[in-house]
Amino acid sequence: MRVLHATAVLALSIALSTGCKPPPSTPATTSDPVMATPTAATPEAEAQQIFAGRCSPCHGATGSGDGAAAAALNPRPRNFHDGAWQASVTDEHIENIIRVGGAAVGKSAAMPANPDLVSKPAVVTALRTLIRGYR
Numbered sequence: 350m351r352v353l354h355a356t357a358v359l360a361l362s363i364a365l366s367t368g369c370k371p372p373p374s375t376p377a378t379t380s381d382p383v384m385a386t387p388t389a390a391t392p393e394a395e396a397q398q399i400f401a402g403r404c405s406p407c408h409g410a411t412g413s414g415d416g417a418a419a420a421a422l423n424p425r426p427r428n429f430h431d432g433a434w435q436a437s438v439t440d441e442h443i444e445n446i447i448r449v450g451g452a453a454v455g456k457s458a459a460m461p462a463n464p465d466l467v468s469k470p471a472v473v474t475a476l477r478t479l480i481r482g483y484r
Contacts, residue, residue, distance in 0.1 A: 391475075392475040396475035396476045396478075400479055403461075407419055407460075411483070412429035412480065413428050413430055429483035430483050447463055447473050447476050448463055448467050450463070
């Protein structure tokens with residue numbers, strides 16, 4: 350114990366005498382999912398971040414339903430470029446499925462709910478607008 354204490358004191362003394370300082374604290378960024386606060390300045394920017402992180406693994410980066418996880422899913426994720434589907438659903442339906450997930454609206458349970466977006470209606474609207482933009 351005494352040797353360990355002496356070693357720690359010696360290391361601290363060397364660090365202080367050579368000007369070694371701890372790194373400055375840095376604010377959390379979105380690359381740190383545990384500590385991050387979204388840095389998106391607008392609902393549209395936050396929607397883009399959410400789509401890239403949550404939606405694209407299944408729906409694909411361009412909304413074609415061809416994300417990396419799509420091959421393992423049955424039914425396959427929705428292709429947002431499908432004009433017949435786009436014409437068949439309301440804006441309210443798209444926003445609802447984003448919030449409550451597929452199972453809650455009689456669709457695939459593989460489409461997860463996003464309860465954190467219930468309190469962010471502008472972000473949900475921006476996500477819907479993004480999806481509608483794939484027509």
